[in-house]
Amino acid sequence: MDLQYALELIGTFFFAISGALALQGKEADWFAAAFTGFLTAIGGGTLRDVLLGSYPLVWIGDINFLYAIILGVIVTFILYGFVSRLKRTFMLFDTVGIAFFTILGVEKALSVGVRPEIAAIMGMFTAIMGGVIRDTLTNELPVIFRKEIYATACLAGAICYLSLRLFEIDRNVNLLISIGVIVVIRLLAVKFRLSLPKLK
Amino acid sequence: MDLQYALELIGTFFFAISGALALQGKEADWFAAAFTGFLTAIGGGTLRDVLLGSYPLVWIGDINFLYAIILGVIVTFILYGFVSRLKRTFMLFDTVGIAFFTILGVEKALSVGVRPEIAAIMGMFTAIMGGVIRDTLTNELPVIFRKEIYATACLAGAICYLSLRLFEIDRNVNLLISIGVIVVIRLLAVKFRLSLPKLK
Amino acid sequence: MDLQYALELIGTFFFAISGALALQGKEADWFAAAFTGFLTAIGGGTLRDVLLGSYPLVWIGDINFLYAIILGVIVTFILYGFVSRLKRTFMLFDTVGIAFFTILGVEKALSVGVRPEIAAIMGMFTAIMGGVIRDTLTNELPVIFRKEIYATACLAGAICYLSLRLFEIDRNVNLLISIGVIVVIRLLAVKFRLSLPKLK
Numbered sequence: 001m002d003l004q005y006a007l008e009l010i011g012t013f014f015f016a017i018s019g020a021l022a023l024q025g026k027e028a029d030w031f032a033a034a035f036t037g038f039l040t041a042i043g044g045g046t047l048r049d050v051l052l053g054s055y056p057l058v059w060i061g062d063i064n065f066l067y068a069i070i071l072g073v074i075v076t077f078i079l080y081g082f083v084s085r086l087k088r089t090f091m092l093f094d095t096v097g098i099a100f101f102t103i104l105g106v107e108k109a110l111s112v113g114v115r116p117e118i119a120a121i122m123g124m125f126t127a128i129m130g131g132v133i134r135d136t137l138t139n140e141l142p143v144i145f146r147k148e149i150y151a152t153a154c155l156a157g158a159i160c161y162l163s164l165r166l167f168e169i170d171r172n173v174n175l176l177i178s179i180g181v182i183v184v185i186r187l188l189a190v191k192f193r194l195s196l197p198k199l200k
Numbered sequence: 201m202d203l204q205y206a207l208e209l210i211g212t213f214f215f216a217i218s219g220a221l222a223l224q225g226k227e228a229d230w231f232a233a234a235f236t237g238f239l240t241a242i243g244g245g246t247l248r249d250v251l252l253g254s255y256p257l258v259w260i261g262d263i264n265f266l267y268a269i270i271l272g273v274i275v276t277f278i279l280y281g282f283v284s285r286l287k288r289t290f291m292l293f294d295t296v297g298i299a300f301f302t303i304l305g306v307e308k309a310l311s312v313g314v315r316p317e318i319a320a321i322m323g324m325f326t327a328i329m330g331g332v333i334r335d336t337l338t339n340e341l342p343v344i345f346r347k348e349i350y351a352t353a354c355l356a357g358a359i360c361y362l363s364l365r366l367f368e369i370d371r372n373v374n375l376l377i378s379i380g381v382i383v384v385i386r387l388l389a390v391k392f393r394l395s396l397p398k399l400k
Numbered sequence: 401m402d403l404q405y406a407l408e409l410i411g412t413f414f415f416a417i418s419g420a421l422a423l424q425g426k427e428a429d430w431f432a433a434a435f436t437g438f439l440t441a442i443g444g445g446t447l448r449d450v451l452l453g454s455y456p457l458v459w460i461g462d463i464n465f466l467y468a469i470i471l472g473v474i475v476t477f478i479l480y481g482f483v484s485r486l487k488r489t490f491m492l493f494d495t496v497g498i499a500f501f502t503i504l505g506v507e508k509a510l511s512v513g514v515r516p517e518i519a520a521i522m523g524m525f526t527a528i529m530g531g532v533i534r535d536t537l538t539n540e541l542p543v544i545f546r547k548e549i550y551a552t553a554c555l556a557g558a559i560c561y562l563s564l565r566l567f568e569i570d571r572n573v574n575l576l577i578s579i580g581v582i583v584v585i586r587l588l589a590v591k592f593r594l595s596l597p598k599l600k
Binding site: 052115151152195196 | 223224225226227228229230231232233235236238246250253255256257259260263266280336337338339
């Protein structure tokens with residue numbers, strides 16, 4: 001499916017940018033930014049496939065993912081001052097990106113025969129673990145621990161997808177609805193500054 | 201062996217609680233607590249099996265482990281103020297838990313044909329790496345680096361098990377003795393505040 | 401090739417020392433130093449092989465690597481005050497070590513059939529990821545993010561090796577040249593305090 005493949009590459013490109021921007025304000029050099037962009041982009045899918053024992057890893061088997069990452073890093077470097085100010089735009093891309101990667105991750109997990117509960121976790125991992133690795137490397141408490149409903153939105157979308165699948169809804173329809181669920185939950189959370197209750 | 205299986209699930213349940221409690225005092229939400237509980241519970245065994253190339257991972261192949269984790273997280277949430285005060289009780293459960301997981305980890309490693317030295321390391325990893333992942337995620341110096349004899353006790357128990365195995369001691373007897381070695385070393389260390397020498 | 405095998409063991413030995421020294425000044429005990437030495441020594445190669453799905457891992461299949469690590473840790477403990485002052489000497493060993501591991505990592509990746517671009521990344525990972533894991537565990541911003549040209553030198557050497565390989569240069573000649581490229585870039589960078597531009 002060509003559209004899906006294009007979206008995967010575009011998502012990888014944006015994840016690379018988000019990682020390459022993560023070291024702003026730290027004493028780090030350009031290599032560190034590129035390296036962090038790379039790990040952020042591959043982290044979630046790589047963890048999912050290593051846990052599932054599914055080889056070769058996507059970015060090792062298909063070189064286009066590496067090129068998408070390199071392009072993302074180069075764009076970040078050239079337009080550094082510019083892209084680092086586009087916070088709002090990035091939030092939008094990020095939201096669509098995590099929504100899309102969640103559902104792809106669920107499908108990938110189902111395709112190797114795991115149970116739906118595990119597939120839901122793998123979907124969420126695909127979307128968020130790149131960011132968790134990025135934050136751990138750069139010595140931050142992972143942003144998913146702090147910010148408005150994020151990973152929870154991915155989990156909700158994954159569960160939505162798996163539920164509709166039980167009713168044998170058409171895959172493309174299901175994809176649209178489930179991605180929509182994630183995007184809507186996330187955007188509402190940002191708009192109204194919703195977050196889960198904090199620990200005492 | 202039904203008792204062993206039950207103990208594995210119970211150990212997973214307690215590891216999930218210990219992880220879910222780890223973010224106390226940090227600016228984190230309930231999702232972060234659940235997520236950390238999950239990674240703490242699966243971390244050690246998952247690392248062991250990924251290093252050994254032993255698939256499917258235990259919690260992916262058997263859904264009951266996921267349910268044990270979810271239960272642990274829910275119990276933590278409901279009884280939050282209560283369980284977070286039970287430090288002493290938890291230390292006891294934790295001690296029995298790491299002892300048990302160490303020996304199971306050793307056996308699992310031996311079952312895929314590695315040498316005893318490697319099996320000892322894998323046993324220790326099974327017991328402690330969930331906690332190391334938990335502490336790294338939450339930006340702490342791993343607690344095993346600081347506290348009274350802990351990982352060392354696991355390593356001692358693993359070596360004890362492997363030594364007795366050489367003499368073809370009955371497995372159940374060996375299990376009891378080796379788990380006992382870990383528990384006794386750990387409890388003595390806590391009681392008398394023993395620790396290995398600090399670095400200068 | 402006996403020389404190569406000896407060099408691999410020696411490199412592992414020195415990586416273990418560098419890891420065992422990493423906790424100086426932190427509140428950590430001797431076990432923590434040994435543990436960090438172990439993870440530093442195996443980290444890069446292990447990550448490479450897990451990503452490639454290449455089992456068994458080197459140090460699991462060949463016990464001599466574990467012995468080299470244990471020896472490195474013991475030497476560190478016995479000569480602690482002494483080796484911790486040998487910063488300059490270590491920098492030299494470290495430079496030769498990462499150069500050598502980079503090229504071995506590239507060859508290992510090529511041997512399982514990945515593309516050269518991926519092999520270059522795997523070579524760099526082999527050399528640097530042990531240190532990244534060490535720094536993440538000990539709560540530091542990875543040193544490769546901060547210090548003089550380091551990972552970049554590895555990447556340059558990997559690309560050099562892969563380029564010369566295209567021209568079917570003799571492997572041993574290529575090995576020498578590519579290792580030399582890494583060593584020279586790194587030493588010049590240290591000598592003249594060269595680093596990549598910092599992020600704004």
